[in-house]
Amino acid sequence: METPGAGSPxxxxxxxxxxxxxxxxxxxxxxHGVPLMKPIATSWERIEKFQARPDxxxxxxxxxxxxTWMQEIVDCIMNEGxxxxxxxxxIHVRFSFLEICFPPPVPSGIDVLEATASPRLVRTHLxxxxxxxxxxxxxxxxxxxxxxxxxSAVSYYHFExxxxxxxxxxxxxxxxxxxLKGEMAWGSWFSHVLxxxxxxxxxxxxxLFYEDMKEDPKREIRxxxxxxxxDLSEDVVEKIHQHTSFTAMxxxxxxxxxxxxxxxxxxxxxxxxxxxxxxxxxxxxxESQNKIFDEEYRKRMEGSTLTFRCKI
Ligand code: PPS
Numbered sequence: 001m002e003t004p005g006a007g008s009p010x011x012x013x014x015x016x017x018x019x020x021x022x023x024x025x026x027x028x029x030x031x032h033g034v035p036l037m038k039p040i041a042t043s044w045e046r047i048e049k050f051q052a053r054p055d056x057x058x059x060x061x062x063x064x065x066x067x068t069w070m071q072e073i074v075d076c077i078m079n080e081g082x083x084x085x086x087x088x089x090x091i092h093v094r095f096s097f098l099e100i101c102f103p104p105p106v107p108s109g110i111d112v113l114e115a116t117a118s119p120r121l122v123r124t125h126l127x128x129x130x131x132x133x134x135x136x137x138x139x140x141x142x143x144x145x146x147x148x149x150x151x152s153a154v155s156y157y158h159f160e161x162x163x164x165x166x167x168x169x170x171x172x173x174x175x176x177x178x179x180l181k182g183e184m185a186w187g188s189w190f191s192h193v194l195x196x197x198x199x200x201x202x203x204x205x206x207x208l209f210y211e212d213m214k215e216d217p218k219r220e221i222r223x224x225x226x227x228x229x230x231d232l233s234e235d236v237v238e239k240i241h242q243h244t245s246f247t248a249m250x251x252x253x254x255x256x257x258x259x260x261x262x263x264x265x266x267x268x269x270x271x272x273x274x275x276x277x278x279x280x281x282x283x284x285x286x287e288s289q290n291k292i293f294d295e296e297y298r299k300r301m302e303g304s305t306l307t308f309r310c311k312i
Pocket of ligand 1: 063064065066067068069151154155159245273276
């Protein structure tokens, strides 16, 4: 079988060619009520009509839930632990970002996907309701990773500071309010995790949690293997575990986004691979922010069987 994602065109060079100012802080425009960065909203018709193929594998997350971590795990599993193969290209080249749109000459996620040979590895931050229908018609496998709201908020806050395509996050105090209202790119954390949770039995969806991955990475790697129909030895599982640890991925130029120009992702003060912990929210939330957050959380999650751990 072809290495999945091996046929993805490498657009890294075009990223370097875009003038710095072009990437600056796109406004959010609602698409079916979900705020998305303007270039995505402008191209929405094309994204909506995207034609999935039956062997496309989709990784879906709310931003900062452990997308990159899951991508590396999946690529390792597909390549049976051969880390030379997973080192073939940066993670954003190996997995195409379905809805992403940048100014020319950078190709959009759809441009790249249409030029990619099967089987394709795809990632998205779209809420369930906005995923192109063809993924369900083609019965594609989907892995969804969810992360507790408080750590997601902290991670997203730092990321929006360094990712120059996102709106300015403002102060942490302002951000907590914005997060609860879902006024950020890809919308509400609540709607996202609940939408995918409620859909998980309707399609071939594996719903996993960042906190479980932290608690017992090998157990979660085995779940992904089973879902992908891969039976790998314990030695290979151990190798994948080592290769996808936070420390290894932080040092690996193929997973730490160091190849993305600083005009787009400025890692001079905050790294993309920032802390990788469960419970870092405790270092950021004040008592009063925590109280407001907990009250709103209770209301929004009431009646759902979906539960999260904010500590492990
Ligand atoms: S993005 O921008 O939405 O694609 O970001 P995403 O990859 O979903 O999430 C980034 C956060 O995941 C952490 N991360 C990891 N944690 C533990 N182990 C591994 N291997 C790992 N890889 C990435 C990363 O550090 C971000 O979390 P924070 O809390 O900001 O450190």
